[in-house]
Amino acid sequence: MGKMKAALLYGVKDLRLEEVDIPEVGPGEILARVRAATTCGTDLKIYKRGYVGGIIKYPQPFGHEWAGDVVKVGEGVQGIEEGIRIRAGNSTPCYKCPMCQKGLYNLCENRTWLWGSYAEYVKVPAPIVKHNLHIIPPNLSYAEAAITEPLACVLHGVLKAGIKLGDTVVVIGAGPIGILHTQLAKRMGAKKVIIGDLVEERLKIAEKLGADVTINVSEEDITSRVKEETGGLGADVVIEAVGLPTTWQKALELVAKGGTVLEFGGCPPGTKIEVDTELLHYSEVTLLGTFHATPEEFSKAFDLISSGQINVKPIISMEKPLEEIKEVFDSILQSKKVLKVSITP
Numbered sequence: 001m002g003k004m005k006a007a008l009l010y011g012v013k014d015l016r017l018e019e020v021d022i023p024e025v026g027p028g029e030i031l032a033r034v035r036a037a038t039t040c041g042t043d044l045k046i047y048k049r050g051y052v053g054g055i056i057k058y059p060q061p062f063g064h065e066w067a068g069d070v071v072k073v074g075e076g077v078q079g080i081e082e083g084i085r086i087r088a089g090n091s092t093p094c095y096k097c098p099m100c101q102k103g104l105y106n107l108c109e110n111r112t113w114l115w116g117s118y119a120e121y122v123k124v125p126a127p128i129v130k131h132n133l134h135i136i137p138p139n140l141s142y143a144e145a146a147i148t149e150p151l152a153c154v155l156h157g158v159l160k161a162g163i164k165l166g167d168t169v170v171v172i173g174a175g176p177i178g179i180l181h182t183q184l185a186k187r188m189g190a191k192k193v194i195i196g197d198l199v200e201e202r203l204k205i206a207e208k209l210g211a212d213v214t215i216n217v218s219e220e221d222i223t224s225r226v227k228e229e230t231g232g233l234g235a236d237v238v239i240e241a242v243g244l245p246t247t248w249q250k251a252l253e254l255v256a257k258g259g260t261v262l263e264f265g266g267c268p269p270g271t272k273i274e275v276d277t278e279l280l281h282y283s284e285v286t287l288l289g290t291f292h293a294t295p296e297e298f299s300k301a302f303d304l305i306s307s308g309q310i311n312v313k314p315i316i317s318m319e320k321p322l323e324e325i326k327e328v329f330d331s332i333l334q335s336k337k338v339l340k341v342s343i344t345p
Contacts, residue, residue, distance in 0.1 A: 005345065006119035007325045008059040012050055015062065015326045020119075028126025030080060031072040032088070036142035037117040037343045038065045038316065039332060040150060041177055041243070042266070047329050049268055061116025062325075063343070064090035067136060067145040068122070077129060087145040088124045089132035089152070089298050090114045105294040106156060118325055120345040131295045134302045143319070143342040144305055147176075147312040151301035152293035154180040154264075158188060159297075160290050161237050161262040165189035168230055170254050171211075172222070173241035173265065174202035176315045176339050179209055181239050181264070183310050186210040190237075194229055196222045199336045205314050226254045233257070239264055245271045252276065257283040264290060315339045 001022045009015050025031045043063060046056060067087040073080055080086070093100050093108035100108050112127040124133065136145045154177060163169060169185040171178045174197035185193050195206045196215040203214040215225050226235060234256035240247050243265030251261045252275065279285050293301070304310040317338050320328050322345040332338045 004120040005322060006116060007062040007322070009046065009056070009062045010059045013047060015047060015329060016059075017323065017325060022121050023123035025072050025074040025123060026126070027075045028077060028129060029074040030070055030077060030086075030124045030129055032068040032086060032122055032124060033071050034066050034068040034117055034119060034122055034345050035085075036067050036146050036319075037063045037119075037345070038143055038146040039328065039341045039343065040065050041175065044329065044332055045243070045266065048333060061119070063118035064115055065146045065149045066117035066122065067142040071121070074126070080129070080133075080135075085136040085142070085145075087134055087136055087142075087148055087302070088114065088128050089295070090117075090149055091292065092125075092127045092131040092295055094127075106290075106292040106297075118322060118343055118345075120322070132298050134299070137306050140306050143316050144312050145302070146342070147315070147340070148298060148302045148305060149293075150177060151180055151184075151305060151310060151312070152298040153177075153290075154184055155297050155301050155304075156293040157181070157239070157262055157264045157290040158184045160288060161239065161260050163188040163190055163237050166191045167236040168192045168194070168256075170222075170226055170235040170238045170251075171195040171206075171241055172239065172247050172251055172254075173197055174199070174206045174211075174214075175241065177264065178202075178239075178241035179206050179315055179339075180310070180312075181241055182206055182211050183209050185237075185239075187304075187309060192229065194226060194235065196225075201337050202339070205339070209311060209314060222250070223253045230256065235259060237262065241265050243267055245273050248273045252279060252285075252287070255279075255283075255285055257285070259283075260286040260288065262288055262290065266291075316342055318342070319344055321345075 093105040094110040097109040169190045194213040195211045240251040319342045
């Protein structure tokens, strides 16, 4: 069917743009021309340190947040035609395994994955076509639609954390994920959202998108400030959105009695933290982690973006061509000011 350019990861920081075959489409599948593929914190972690769970097998097709145009439709696909603008998730559950039988679809043991959106074309597997694909409305750009995936994961996290009307929420990290957490916390009725980061430019964006209090942690102690903002009590919900053991540990210092700590950011494999047993026992603190999202949460996230209830435009820092994919990831590692980059094949 011809050749296309695609980014393949051969190892840690070994990212190569190569010419590969355009995938053939089977029953239930579609082929899409990628129009925007946004960078993600998960992509960055895969690039700089690999990934957990044996999901990554080198050489690995790279990228998973994307949107584009349908160019070929496989036999049996209903309601999707050539030329339609779509976004599709990077996974869907099997609906049969023990986890799925419990309704824990985000923890499916036999998930269908889609990797390889940093390419000119991407083939969408039949299960994802059926359960995790949306048609993009005219008011939404490709890059905005691509951010459905991280927003779905954030939505899964805040729903598990149980943010309630009138809560005070602390978010550690004002990267794209922290900013999405901030917006959702406000949508769910949080009275006050406090966010901390090392980079002033990120904090300014967070403030524009709903943060009530911003803390530059390179200049101010976040623990003292949170206590000050909460009358010495701490926050009802604390969300760690960085992915380092030190910030996981710090989150436990900021929570109020009866509160919840959501350790959202994924740490390097094999790392550990220490938990004060008195904190959990006598203060009845809930400590939890969350991973990925369900198809239902993908749909809700897409609706939140397409309806304008969540604004994702400000977290798209720039647009770059596919040919500069390696330079983009190296620059993100070097500069903490970059949020998301939209890669255009």
